[in-house]
Amino acid sequence: MSEGLATRCVHAGEIDDAHGSPHTPIYNTTTFKFPSTADLLDVVEGRKPGSLYTRYGLNPTIQALEAKLASLEGAEMAWAFCSGMAAEAALFFAHGRNGIVCLGDAYGGTLELLGSQVGMLGIRTHLLQASELDIAESRIQEGCGLVFLETPSNPTLEVQDIRAVADICHRHGALLAVDNTFASPVNQQPLALGADFVVHSATKFLGGHSDITAGVLAGRKELVAPVWNWRKNLGSMIAPETAALLSRSLRTLVVRVERQNRTAQAVAEAMARHGKVARVFYPGLPDYAGHQLAKAQMQGYGGMLTIEVTGGGEAATRAADRLRLFALAPSLGGAESLVTQPCTTTHHGLSPDERARRGISDAMLRLSVGLEDAADLIADLNQALA
Numbered sequence: 001m002s003e004g005l006a007t008r009c010v011h012a013g014e015i016d017d018a019h020g021s022p023h024t025p026i027y028n029t030t031t032f033k034f035p036s037t038a039d040l041l042d043v044v045e046g047r048k049p050g051s052l053y054t055r056y057g058l059n060p061t062i063q064a065l066e067a068k069l070a071s072l073e074g075a076e077m078a079w080a081f082c083s084g085m086a087a088e089a090a091l092f093f094a095h096g097r098n099g100i101v102c103l104g105d106a107y108g109g110t111l112e113l114l115g116s117q118v119g120m121l122g123i124r125t126h127l128l129q130a131s132e133l134d135i136a137e138s139r140i141q142e143g144c145g146l147v148f149l150e151t152p153s154n155p156t157l158e159v160q161d162i163r164a165v166a167d168i169c170h171r172h173g174a175l176l177a178v179d180n181t182f183a184s185p186v187n188q189q190p191l192a193l194g195a196d197f198v199v200h201s202a203t204k205f206l207g208g209h210s211d212i213t214a215g216v217l218a219g220r221k222e223l224v225a226p227v228w229n230w231r232k233n234l235g236s237m238i239a240p241e242t243a244a245l246l247s248r249s250l251r252t253l254v255v256r257v258e259r260q261n262r263t264a265q266a267v268a269e270a271m272a273r274h275g276k277v278a279r280v281f282y283p284g285l286p287d288y289a290g291h292q293l294a295k296a297q298m299q300g301y302g303g304m305l306t307i308e309v310t311g312g313g314e315a316a317t318r319a320a321d322r323l324r325l326f327a328l329a330p331s332l333g334g335a336e337s338l339v340t341q342p343c344t345t346t347h348h349g350l351s352p353d354e355r356a357r358r359g360i361s362d363a364m365l366r367l368s369v370g371l372e373d374a375a376d377l378i379a380d381l382n383q384a385l386a
């Protein structure tokens, strides 16, 4: 861990193969053979490390990726998954059985899983606003064992104090998981701030090219190791080809995210001056509510921002439909800029009342800033809003 993040992005976890490849090759096999039953049992019974069966994660391409991911998050251990939701589900099953608090805004799929599905299995869930820390503390005191939060959040870029929430959790024996998807390890290290788990939709900035679906869970070994069996038996393993693509993407993570930080800042500043924009949600703007906290706990403000256009939901839809460089698509973190109206996509599954309670208006457009020139993106927004 003494090397810098950009160095670890390139080198961490990579394993040599017999032919001297600089990157871990793709072991595109489902199973691995052994010279004898005794050798096989050494791996099956955990006496020796080794490759065994890809769905278990015992595949060198996947293990190399996981070593890189653990290094980037400053974690003892990381598991890769076939999606961000698969990582969340395995975490909830493994560590959420005594109840889960979701604090603040989160991705709509997370809210749906916790709000209407996990409860069917008899697990108590509490979806609270970020300001309801006192209620969260009461739920934890009643025995709720896992707190989940996303910062900056989806889609209002709300910033929560990771260290303060971790302190409350730990005072009462609960664990804190932070969805670090919007920030990436370039901009924020939740484990160093006291969180117990980091979760990612690696589909976003980690993957970075809108061409893979993957997830990550990282943290201390004693906490992450028990999730292995859940991943194994839920069958939510990443494919070796996807693992290799994700490793490829991680090598350029720092250059991509630092550029996205700069471009998003320029776009946010231009939108803050725009007459047709009522509000800009971006932690890098000095007058933004979460700015001071973001400045203290983040190294960069990220490539995501949300604007609220004047004229309501229909005006927002018209602007989204007129954008040319920003593609109308419900994802984020890729090389290409994307726009989405949360009420039609990411938060469409929530009732209008629930969206209103969370401050998610129909007039919001969430922008994922890609790797294009800032001036071209601003010009595109100007023509769409004109």
Ligand code: PLP
Binding pocket: 083, 084, 085, 086, 107, 109, 150, 154, 179, 181, 182, 200, 201, 202, 203, 213, 214, 215, 331
């Ligand atoms: N977390 C955040 C912040 C997201 O934006 C998403 C998806 O958009 C997820 C988790 C779920 O990830 P995936 O789509 O890879 O399952």
